[in-house]
Amino acid sequence: PEPAYANYMAFAISAGAKIRTIATTIEEGFSLPKVEKFEELINERTRAILICNPNNPTGYLYTRREMNQIRDLVKKYDLFLFSDEVYREFIYTGSPYISACHLEGIENNVVLIDSVSKRYSECGIRIGALITKNKEIRDAVMKFCQARLSPPLIGQIAAEASLDADEDYLRDTYDEYVERRKCLIDGLNRIPGVYSPIPMGAFYTVAKLPVDDSDKFCAWCLSEFEYEGQTVFMAPASGFYTTPGAGRNEVRIAYVLKKDDLNRALFVLQKALEAYPGRTE
Template identity: 55%
Template sequence: MLTVSQRATVLPASPIRRLVPYANAAKARGTKVYHLNIGQPDIATPECALQAVRENRVQVVSYTDSAGNLSYREGLVEYYKKLGIGLEPRDIIVTQGGSEAILFAFLGCMDPGDEVLIPEPFYANYNGFAQEAGIKVVPIPSSIENDFALPPVEEFERRITPRTRAIMICNPNNPTGYLYSQGEIEQLGAIASRYDLYILADEVYREFCYDGHKHFSVMQLRGLEDRTILMDSVSKRYSLCGVRVGAFICRNRELVAAVLKYAQARLCPGTYSQMAAEAALKAPESYFKQVYDEYVARRNFMVNALNAMPGVYSPMPKGAFYTQVRLPLHDADAFALWLLEEFEYQGQTVMIAPASGFYATPGLGKDEARLAYVLKIEDLRAAMETLAVALKRYTGR
């Protein structure tokens, strides 16, 4: 009898996307669904990126370099130079989205059975990538009580075993919106140095740091060049989610050479995708200023609206465009499904991402959900009004 592989069987479903069939069914019934579940910006893509694809002169769409086009990697060197991060093109492997960069990092740094320490809650797909690589995620719980700040150093140290190979963070954090300070990053660097570990950082939300807070990259840690890995993406920065272009970045020549073999096995990143991503590097500062101001306004509106609802608590995110909220109920998964299957208010409902999928520790996050403030304020206003009514009507508290 044919069976599905055990690997595929245990691979977790995405808490961000697994309710999509129910959202589609609600739409088919004529219900408008406000998508607060996914980080899909409605901000316009920079015109220079769209124009580069529209007006290209390519006659043959051929394979590109497995590491990515040299001109794009040279452009990325200049981009990071402005951030105080010194790189060479050979330190960069262009990937098919930030997702592939994460998978490459896991495959390059760890063998099956090895362990990576990650503060939770964390981006849900880390679990899936770890399963694919055959490694174990060891969660370090953080708490909404202190707005998901970095857990104490002792919590990391007591979970280190002979199989521990790396520490990983997302900064600014998805799903919480927490921004790790320079001091917190340096604490992680000290642990990595003391226990001979890699330190992996998903920094795709770097441009979205609010209220005067500044981003500090792991690539700025001194003396740790051989053990720091940056995973990046153009998806959120330039509203280019669909081009699927990211980057694996490391100054460790041996590790980059090893990861390049994975890049060669999948041949190359896309021609037109890199064309758009390279052109996006020319986006004017005015573009980022407009985007920044828009997200600050959306954040302030949504967080204030949430905290005005009885029993709801949302920290004020310092970065990214998400907040992880505590809801006055016992099972956010059941509530999220109810919103799509049974509830509507004035012909509309909301789709949220239950937080249990962002934890690796069973039982955590059952009363929490991640909400993305990626909709214009007019839509956020309608979504918050709808959510408030839903919480009042829901009987499964």
């Protein structure tokens, strides 16, 4: 479902595959679209459903009910389910996490993607895992793995060391993200004209701003605006959609800064919105 993370589309095109997206909206909290929307797009060429859970860029976390709906679609049409779960350590609902690997009856249809890059804040180290019980998929993947000499050596060393981190690291990191999330979301929703749903996972949110065009606004912040020598750097949300015009007044914000820095960024953002010539009401 949209917003689709940009890399998925690029990889699909290079592989000769076609991704057919199903739009969801910030007004709906980016929840799973109705099953009927999926079935309208499924045809004899459909091979898989792709989800990112918890989601980048929205922070949305699929509920047990939604995951069961996806499972039923996979079973009904004999599809694969590709589940990007690299943010699964960052879930803020208090409810048990429902992984695609927990879904009964489709064990041989699930392909789970994991990575060290998010859990251990090693975003430049592209080392992770593809996990599946499907032997045919494993054999196909191994052909690609063996076509490469190896992942980067320094990345392998760092990733191996990260796996030895104790529980205190993961717990402290999680607690810090809980505090940062509250700081950011409360601060955004206090700014006049700004709205952000509460993300239930990952460390991103998509916020709606009172601007005519978020691409122009983000560029304006970097090229023309400053407040006491500072500005804000955000990602226009339009780049995460495939529907023309979608996300036009939305941005993605990552709460990866310290709380003091987030508070300052929120203050500067409010000043930028007050000064922006393309502000809407």
